Amino acid sequence: xxxxxxxxxxxxxxxxxxxxxxxxxxxxxxxxxxxxxxxxxxxxxxxxxxxxxxxxxxxxxxxxxxxxxxxxxxxxxxxxxxxxxxxxxxxxxxxxxxxxxxxxxxxxxxxxxxxxxxxxxxxxxxxxxxxxxxxxxxxxxxxxxxxxxxxxxxxxxxxxxxxxxxxxxxxxxxxxxxxxxxxxxxxxxxxxxxxxxxxxxxxxxxxxxxxxxxxxxxxxxxxxxxxxxxxxxxxxxxxxxxxxxxxxxxxxxxxxxxxxxxxxxxxxxxxxxxxxxxxxxxxxxxxxxxxxxxxxxxxxxxxxxxxxxxxxxxxxxxxxxxxxxxxx
Amino acid sequence: xxxxxxxxxxxxxxxxxxxxxxxxxxxxxxxxxxxxxxxxxxxxxxxxxxxxxxxxxxxxxxxxxxxxxxxxxxxxxxxxxxxxxxxxxxxxxxxxxxxxxxxxxxxxxxxxxxxxxxxxxxxxxxxxxxxxxxxxxxxxxxxxxxxxxxxxxxxxxxxxxxxxxxxxxxxxxxxxxxxxxxxxxxxxxxxxxxxxxxxxxxxxxxxxxxxxxxxxxxxxxxxxxxxxxxxxxxxxxxxxxxxxxxxxxxxxxxxxxxxxxxxxxxxxxxxxxxxxxxxxxxxxxxxxxxxxxxxxxxxxxxxxx
Numbered sequence: 001x002x003x004x005x006x007x008x009x010x011x012x013x014x015x016x017x018x019x020x021x022x023x024x025x026x027x028x029x030x031x032x033x034x035x036x037x038x039x040x041x042x043x044x045x046x047x048x049x050x051x052x053x054x055x056x057x058x059x060x061x062x063x064x065x066x067x068x069x070x071x072x073x074x075x076x077x078x079x080x081x082x083x084x085x086x087x088x089x090x091x092x093x094x095x096x097x098x099x100x101x102x103x104x105x106x107x108x109x110x111x112x113x114x115x116x117x118x119x120x121x122x123x124x125x126x127x128x129x130x131x132x133x134x135x136x137x138x139x140x141x142x143x144x145x146x147x148x149x150x151x152x153x154x155x156x157x158x159x160x161x162x163x164x165x166x167x168x169x170x171x172x173x174x175x176x177x178x179x180x181x182x183x184x185x186x187x188x189x190x191x192x193x194x195x196x197x198x199x200x201x202x203x204x205x206x207x208x209x210x211x212x213x214x215x216x217x218x219x220x221x222x223x224x225x226x227x228x229x230x231x232x233x234x235x236x237x238x239x240x241x242x243x244x245x246x247x248x249x250x251x252x253x254x255x256x257x258x259x260x261x262x263x264x265x266x267x268x269x270x271x272x273x274x275x276x277x278x279x280x281x282x283x284x285x286x287x288x289x290x291x292x293x294x295x296x297x298x299x300x301x302x303x304x305x306x307x308x309x310x311x312x313x314x315x316x317x318x319x320x321x322x323x324x325x326x327x328x
Numbered sequence: 329x330x331x332x333x334x335x336x337x338x339x340x341x342x343x344x345x346x347x348x349x350x351x352x353x354x355x356x357x358x359x360x361x362x363x364x365x366x367x368x369x370x371x372x373x374x375x376x377x378x379x380x381x382x383x384x385x386x387x388x389x390x391x392x393x394x395x396x397x398x399x400x401x402x403x404x405x406x407x408x409x410x411x412x413x414x415x416x417x418x419x420x421x422x423x424x425x426x427x428x429x430x431x432x433x434x435x436x437x438x439x440x441x442x443x444x445x446x447x448x449x450x451x452x453x454x455x456x457x458x459x460x461x462x463x464x465x466x467x468x469x470x471x472x473x474x475x476x477x478x479x480x481x482x483x484x485x486x487x488x489x490x491x492x493x494x495x496x497x498x499x500x501x502x503x504x505x506x507x508x509x510x511x512x513x514x515x516x517x518x519x520x521x522x523x524x525x526x527x528x529x530x531x532x533x534x535x536x537x538x539x540x541x542x543x544x545x546x547x548x549x550x551x552x553x554x555x556x557x558x559x560x561x562x563x564x565x566x567x568x569x570x571x572x573x574x575x576x577x578x579x580x581x582x583x584x585x586x587x588x589x590x591x592x593x594x595x596x597x598x599x600x601x602x603x604x605x606x607x608x609x610x611x612x613x614x615x616x617x618x619x620x621x622x623x624x625x626x627x628x629x630x631x632x633x
Contacts, residue, residue, distance in 0.1 A: 058422045120619050123626045127365045127421055127565060131557040132622070135615055138554045142611035148604050255554065259429045266426055296441050302433030309427045310415055 001273065005321040009274040016277065017180065024173040032172040033244070034288065038280045039179040040240045045264035045276025046186045047233030052262070053271030054194055055226040056206030057122075060258050061133030064117065064140045065110040065231040067253035069238025071144065072106035074156040074248035081159060099164040099178070102239055110235025111228050113140075118227035122220055134255055141253035155249025162243050169243070179240055183277075186233050191273055193229070202226050234261070263305060269315030278316045332466050337587045338580065343472045345579025346479025350534035351556040352563070352571040353486055354527025360566030361502040361523050362417050367428035368408065369531055369556065370549025371435035376401040376532020377539035377548060378439060381448040390453035394536050401532020402525045409524040414517070432550070440546045447543035450536070475537050482530070483572055490568060499523060503566060555582075558614055562621045564631025573629060578614050585613035 001009075016035060023031035044066055051057040079086050079095020086093040096102065121132045145153050161169045169175045193199045205212045205219040212219055242248045251257065260283070268279025286304070290297035312319055355369050379400035384393035408431060416424045451457075452471045459467040490496035498519055501509040510516040535549065542548070559578045563570025590606025597605070621629065 052422070058425060060425065120622055123622060127359060128561060128627070130365060130421060130425060131561050132618070134554060135558050135561070135618060139612050139615035143608055146604075146611040147608045255550065259432075262426065262429070270422075296437045298433045299437040299441070302430040302437070305430035305433070306412065306427055309423050309430065310412070313423075 002321060005272065005274075005317060008278075008317055008320050012274050012277050012281070013184075016183075016281070020173060020176050029172045032176055034284055036172065036176045036179050036244055038277075038284050039176065039183045040237050040244060041261070041264055041283070042277040042280040043179070043183045043186055043240065044234045044237035044261050045268070045280055046183070046190055047230045047235075047237065048261050049265050049271065049276050050190050050193065050233065051227050051230035052265055053275070054199060054206070055202050055223055055230075057223060057227060057230075058130050059121075059133040059227070059230075060130050060255065060262070061117065061121075061135075061137035062231070062234050062261050063253050063255065063257035064113060064133075064137040065234040066238035066241065066257055066261065067140055067144070067248075067250070068110045068113050069106035069235035069240075070242040070248040070252045071150065071156075071238075072109050072235075073102045073162065073239040073242035074158060075150055076102050076105060077158040077162055078150065078156050097160070097162045099162045099169070099243070102162055103236060106235050106239035107232050110238070111232045113235075114228040114231030115224070118224050118231070122223050122227065134258065137253060137255055137258050141250055141255070144250040144253055151249075153250060155247060155251075158242065158246040158248075161246055175243070179244075182236065182240065186236070187273060187277075190233075194273070198222065198225070263301075266305070267308060267315055269317035269319075269321075272315070272317040272321075275315060275317055282316060332464070333587075335462075335464070335466055336468060337583055339468055339472065339476065341580035341583035342576065343476050343479070343579070344583055345576040346476055346483065347534045347538050348552070348555055348559055348579055349479060349483055349572050349575035350530045351552055352559040352575050353483075353568055354530045355556050356560045356563070356566055356568060356571045357499070357523055358527045359560075361499055361506075362520055363506075364413065364417060365421055365424050365428070366413070366527075367425060367553065368431035368435060369527070370551075370553030371432050372401045372405055372528040372531040373535035373549040373552055374435065374439060374546065375404045376535035377450070377544040378443060378448070379532065380536035380539055381450045381544045382443075384450055385448075390451075390540075393450065394533065397532045397536030398529045401535070402529035404532075405525045405528025406521055408528075409521050413524060414520070417520070436546050443546075445546065447545035450540045450544055452540045471540065475541075478537065482533070486530075486568065495522070555614070558618050560628070562618055562628055564625075564628030567628070567630040570628055570630030577617065581617050582610075582614050585610035589613070 016039060020032045020035040023029070023035070044062070047065070048059065048062045051059050076086070076095045077097050080097045081095070084095070086095055117133070117136045121129055121136065124132060144150070150156055161175065163169060164178055167174045167178065169178070194203070201212060201217050202222045205217070205222055209219050238252060241252070264276050264279035264283055266279065267282050268275030268277065272278075286301060287297065290300050294300075308315060314321075351369065351373060355366060358364050358366055358369075376397035380393040380397040383396035384390060387393075412427060412431065416427055456471040456474050458470055460470045460473055461467055488496075490499055498509060498514055501514070502516070502519060502523070506516065509519075534552075538552075539548075555578060559574040560571055561574075562577060563572070563574030586607070589610040590603050593602035593606045625631070
């Protein structure tokens with residue numbers, strides 16, 4: 001990472017902290033909610049960026065993990081709200097509104113889903129992989145729509161935001177603090193992974209699979225591990241997103257969600273550590289500004305995305321930091 | 329479950345299968361010849377349906393509507409190919425996915441802006457609006473039967489086009505060696521535009537035909553696009569024959585799964601649980617089929633490595 005990129009990352013990290021604090025002091029809860037949304041969507045993007053940027057795995061199915069995390073939160077909370085146990089046999093499992101427990105379930109469930117779908121999809125590569133991850137995401141989408149127990153098409157409401165010990169999550173700035181810390185932890189973990197032997201091997205497998213194979217490393221296992229970690233991070237973001245909206249619906253699983261998570265990564269800059277943060281911030285900013293100007297703001301988003309892909313491949317951070325990523 | 333109902337459902341499965349083939353054939357050709365993954369293929373399907381609905385509303389003629397659908401989608405295809413897609417052939421798949429995703433956003437919102445959010449309706453032509461009585465006492469909608477016929481006819485024409493004509497020869501040559509046919513003096517960029525327009529036209533045609541059964545609305549193309557992806561993953565990317573077999577498999581599995589699974593679960597469960605489990609499982613059936621094919625043949629039934 002060059003000095004300019006380090007500077008940009010610092011500005012982004014501080015900016016994401018200063019804006020909600022300013023909004024808190026000036027009593028602007030809506031702006032705090034927006035920045036919370038940026039932090040959560042950035043977290044989802046950080047997950048995808050690990051698979052996409054480092055591993056070169058173009059997954060169009062990350063909505064699957066986002067949705068699983070969301071539904072983990074929604075289902076546990078709905079059982080806690082109705083006092084109906086989740087299951088009674090062979091042992092009783094009660095619902096819960098405790099965030100740490102919900103996160104554990106979300107992490108575990110999305111890791112499991114990533115392991116199964118990854119093991120299947122990674123048997124293929126290239127364009128097959130894109131289509132298959134997309135198809136698996138849709139499978140979950142249609143499943144949640146047709147499964148009536150948890151709201152089907154209508155989704156599930158979480159009437160009171162889940163709790164975190166020692167904090168009042170209903171106060172916007174306190175909920176923001178949770179998402180900010182988790183985003184920070186995820187960024188730290190991903191940065192460490194990128195510099196570890198595993199990360200280097202993964203990056204090498206993306207650039208030249210034959211060579212990696214020749215030194216005795218099996219790319220399939222590296223990629224599967226990366227895909228699972230990636231899906232898990234996005235799953236956590238899904239659980240937080242459910243709590244932000246206090247609502248989950250099959251939309252979280254839709255392929256547009258997968259596309260949007262990918263758009264955050266690309267707008268910000270692929271394989272840049274803070275790319276998803278910059279991308280999510282830009283996306284929410286555009287949504288607010290352009291969405292206020294026109295109901296059809298997605299046209300402008302589409303044109304912008306097209307311009308970035310065709311002419312400015314490094315995304316926002318690539319544009320500002322200038323220098324290359326140091327590979328390819 | 330009566331035998332007659334089963335026959336009717338098999339016909340429904342065939343009908344959705346042949347329509348799926350029209351979509352998948354274009355996608356698989358475009359990938360086979362140009363190496364491009366086109367997410368916006370569903371948008372061309374939508375363009376066809378909207379053009380048909382608009383022309384049918386203005387003129388009242390279903391034939392004109394079909395011609396308009398074919399022409400509008402092919403024209404949109406040519407335009408998109410020249411302005412955007414052409415720049416993507418040399419790029420990696422990620423760029424292609426993103427750029428065509430951007431095209432979906434532009435097409436969908438553009439259509440919403442032009443036609444509004446409410447679905448349009450395209451009426452089945454009067455001559456085909458009644459049922460047909462098939463041997464064995466089956467009454468089946470004439471229009472759906474006609475769609476099956478048209479689908480098979482288009483499939484046959486496409487096979488002939490690719491196997492017997494000069495254009496088809498160039499397409500096949502383009503699939504096996506792009507640089508070589510360029511070097512041999514074939515104008516490769518015209519060929520690419522033509523293949524893209526052919527795929528787009530087929531998608532638009534399918535959109536218009538299906539639009540008369542379902543409603544014509546923004547976002548109608550994406551569910552079909554994803555089914556078409558499943559189809560060509562099963563059939564093998566780049567293979568027209570694979571797309572045909574895959575489309576029929578997906579169409580039949582999807583349709584029959586929806587009818588048979590709840591009945592099958594009903595034999596040993598109480599009806600309401602059987603309905604919900606059957607419905608949930610049948611919504612996943614084609615993806616399970618895809619996963620099964622991938623386990624044994626990672627490149628699809630007719631795919632080459």
